[in-house]
Amino acid sequence: METLLLYALFGLFAALAIGCAIAVVVQRNPLYSAISLIGVFIALAAHYIMLAAPFIAAVQIIVYAGAIMVLVVFVIMLLNVEEAEHRPARLRFLVPTAILLAAVLFAEAAFVIYSVGDSPYSSLDTSAPPVGLTSSIGISLFTEYLLPFEITSILLLMAIVGAITLARQASISELRRAAAVTITGDNAEAETSGFQSAKSNEITPVRTGAIN
């Protein structure tokens, strides 16, 4: 009974994930693609919960669905690109080749799954404690994986600086003035004005789109 329920849940969320993933590719409107992608993320979070990894599931929702996709939706709304993609003609004669290669790929994947045969049905080492809880992740993150953690934080810092540089388009004098402010204040101010300058510059296409 419980196993049946587990399989039913797996089927449900796998179908949701695959369906939404296909919709991401098939939809012409980027906003529809974005919403479908959020569906994929939520389905995968459900899979993570079923794999006894609740922390990763929660972070998946917070980071992917709550932060990254909000930014994407924000940019799509800001740029207001609704026009359907025009498909270039050069793709036409590539379609049969693509189908052929896809068939080869499917055959290959089917062979791999077939030849691997029995995969484990449950955890290999059932005596070990489960690993998905917050404390176990925190402990390894700050002991064994401390160096990757620090490198990731430097990566994030670089991303902040890069995003501000791209969004700002400021003159040298403005940058000098901003450099005089303290570091925290600098980031905050630059990010804020980045938002505003992005808005004020992009308002024109938004308006014309609304009128059309």
Added chain:
Amino acid sequence: MIPLAWYLALSAVLFTIGAAGVLIKRNAIAMFMCIELMLNSVNLTFVAFSSFFRDVSGQLIVFIVMTVAAAEAAVGLGIIIAIFRNRESLDVDDASILKL
């Protein structure tokens, strides 16, 4: 429990759809989203292995992949906005020369 191979198969399907999307799509934001889809399918395999081998490393790698994805989103969307400002288009074929 669900067999491990099922998760791997699901992940492979998602990855293929994402890769196909990157090749088919011409809209920069849509391509970006397909890349996110591929990253997510890889995350699924990591979590599945981590759960089956009772080893926390897989989940930590997922954690770091998510951070990289967040950084990628910030910079990538900044680049997309900069391209759109200069070209009034999100089509990647329009942005084929190496300057803005």
Added chain:
Amino acid sequence: MNFDNPLIHAGLQFLGIFIAFNVVLMIVAYTVLAERRVLAFIQGRVGPNRVGFGGSLQPFADLLKFIFKEDIIPDKSTRFIYFIAPIIATAAALMTIIVYPFGPVIHIPFTDISFPLVITRFDVALLYVLGVTSVGVYGIALAGWSSNNKYSLMGGLRSAAQLISYELSLGLSLVGVILQAGTLDLYSIVEQQGKWGGLGWFILRGQFIGFIVYLISAIAETNRVPFDLPEAETELVAGFHTEYSAMKFALFFMAEYVNMFTVSMLATTLFLGGWNGPGVAQFPILGLFYFLGKVFFFLFLYIWLRGTLPRFRFDQLMNFGWKFLLPLAILNIIISATLALFNII
């Protein structure tokens, strides 16, 4: 009864969710009435007092009115998104209710049944709350986009920018409590505040700055005065829900008040000791009343603020969030980390 059977367990959980949702929706309905009466009192008016005794049936009259109004769909709107946007907003608002501990372990007299007044407990309850709350942004942003109305679009864009900005301070303000409690499970966080005769609340144990930052960001997250820029009626007609009418508008309205309620519950749980208070150890049922009393205090605070404060300008809002609130939240993390490291409180 065998509580270990998964089906019975699931059934009991569904029962608990059903009861909690209905109670919360009733409270929300009466919060709307209370808001109208209290605002009227602040402004020297009477407020709605005709339906039922002293206006007590007004929420149901409003509901009937919403149901029977004509549902207008803009001609050039994006249909599908226009339909799902209010559903996303309401569902995200309601979904967080299941993790809040409403009271301690209650023993039913003359039986041997005793259970805690919480629907479910899990390891990452606090992260779940943050995640579901952040999904609620889509309701507003998509509503603004799909209406194909420039006021709606501006409201949606503003709200997306505002919610992203204040979500940071909100999340960081909670880190202090997490550091002191050492867990993300809301039930054990409440249990840890039971010291000092039921007064060991985290707000009294070094989290005062965190509480202030949380309160301000929470008001901004729920789009209430003085942060109600997404629906600033003097600039944007009605913001993101300009084009919504009848039941769809009611869903947005309900989502806003449910959000107020859940945000107040989170403040109570994390900072004001949840159901803890003097005398709860002897009479556990008292905990439920303490909990609801604290939540009602926050709801009253919301209404009070609405009757008192004017609205921010958009640049003031952004400056305040990024230049004041965020550094303050980081300062609070440093202080709490020091407190937790040396085990001071």
